Amino acid sequence: MIETFASLLPQGLSMLAASVLIVTSFAASFITVAFGIGGGAVMLTVMATLVPPAALIATHGVIQLGSNLGRAAMTFGHIHWPAIPAFAAGSLIGAGLGGAVVVNLPPAWVQIGVGAFVIWSVLAKPPRIVRDWPLVIGAISSFLTMFFGATGLFVATFTKSQGLARHAYVATHATLMTVQHGIKTLAFGFLGFAFADWGPLIVALILAGLAGTFVGKSVLNRIDDRRFAWALNAILILLSVRLIYAGLRALTGQA
Numbered sequence: 461m462i463e464t465f466a467s468l469l470p471q472g473l474s475m476l477a478a479s480v481l482i483v484t485s486f487a488a489s490f491i492t493v494a495f496g497i498g499g500g501a502v503m504l505t506v507m508a509t510l511v512p513p514a515a516l517i518a519t520h521g522v523i524q525l526g527s528n529l530g531r532a533a534m535t536f537g538h539i540h541w542p543a544i545p546a547f548a549a550g551s552l553i554g555a556g557l558g559g560a561v562v563v564n565l566p567p568a569w570v571q572i573g574v575g576a577f578v579i580w581s582v583l584a585k586p587p588r589i590v591r592d593w594p595l596v597i598g599a600i601s602s603f604l605t606m607f608f609g610a611t612g613l614f615v616a617t618f619t620k621s622q623g624l625a626r627h628a629y630v631a632t633h634a635t636l637m638t639v640q641h642g643i644k645t646l647a648f649g650f651l652g653f654a655f656a657d658w659g660p661l662i663v664a665l666i667l668a669g670l671a672g673t674f675v676g677k678s679v680l681n682r683i684d685d686r687r688f689a690w691a692l693n694a695i696l697i698l699l700s701v702r703l704i705y706a707g708l709r710a711l712t713g714q715a
Contacts, residue, residue: 467567468660470515477510478661480697485665486672493630493676498696500524500612500637501578513570516605519649519658525641526666528634531673535631543594543632547618548639550598555640558601559647571707573607575688575700582693582700592621602640606647612637613681 469478493498504520511519532539560580597618600613612633619633649655655662 462667470661472512473510473661478664481507481510481661482664482668485523485527485668486675488668489531489672491620492527492531493673496614499527499672501581501696504574504694505578505703508571508574508695508703509699511580513568515653515658516570516574517605517651518645518655521605521641521648522662523665523669525638526642527669530666530670531634532638534673535627535634537569537623538627539629539635540622540632543619543622544635544639546594547598547615547636548643550600551597551602551640551643552598554599554602554604555643555647558603559651568707568710570588570607571703572698572711575703575707577604578700584695592618594618597648598640603641605644606638611640613696615640619651640652670704672686 469475488499488503490499491502500520503523505676508516572643588641597615599613607613615636616633618627618635622629622632624632645655
C-alpha cells in the first residue's frame with residue numbers, strides 16, 4: 461500500500477516529504493482546535509519547505525478548505541450567520557483582484573512574502589479600524605491569501621470583534637475560512653492549476669487534518685496554553701526567517 465501511495469505522489473515529492481506533510485496536517489488541525497487559530501500558518505510554513513513554490517498557495521488552499529469545512533460541520537449549530545454574507549462578497553472581490561496578478565509573481569517573492577506575512581501575524585495586530593468591516597476584511601484577506609496563503613490570523617480580528625462565545629467563535633471562523641479557501645480554490649482552478657496531480661496527497665492531508673481535529677477536541681483541557689503558544693510563535697518565526705533567507709538567496713542567484 462505504501463508503494464502504491466508513493467507512486468501517486470507529485471513528481472519530485474518523496475515519500476518522506478509526504479509523511480512529514482501528513483503529520484504536520486494532523487498537528488496543524490490540533491493546534492487550531494486548541495487555540496482557535498495558528499494551524500494554517502504552521503501548515504503553510506512547513507509546506508513551503510517541501511512543496512514547489514508554484515504549487516504552494518493553491519495546494520495549501522484546498523487542504524485548508526477541507527480542514528475548515530470539517531471543523532465548520534462539527535460546530536454547525538454555533539455558526540454566527542450574520543457575519544458571513546458581506547465577508548463572502550468581499551472575498552470574491554479580493555480573490556478576483558489577486559488572481560489577476562498572482563500568476564506573474566516570481567517563486568522567490570512567494571517565499572519572502574510568506575515568511576514576512578507569518579512574522580507580521582505573530583508579532584503585530586491588524587488595524588482596529590477594519591475589525592467591524594466584513595466586506596473590507598473579506599476583500600483584503602482574500603487578496604492576500606492568493607499570495608501568502610495563511611490569512612486566518614487577519615480574519616480572526618473580525619471574528620473576535622463579534623464578541624462570540626468560544627464555540628461560536630470557532631464555528632464562525634471556520635466558516636469564514638471555508639468561504640475564503642473555497643473561493644481561492646475556484647480561482648486557482650480557473651487559472652489552470654492542475655489539482656489532479658496533487659489529488660491523492662491532498663486527500664491524505666485533509667483526512668489527517670480531520671483526525672487532528674478530533675484528537676484536539678479530546679485533549680484540549682490538558683494543554684498549558686501559555687507555554688504552548690510561546691513555543692508555537694517561536695517555531696513560526698524561525699521557519700519564517702528560513703523562508704525569507706531562501707527567497708533572498710534565490711533572488712541574488714545564490715540558491
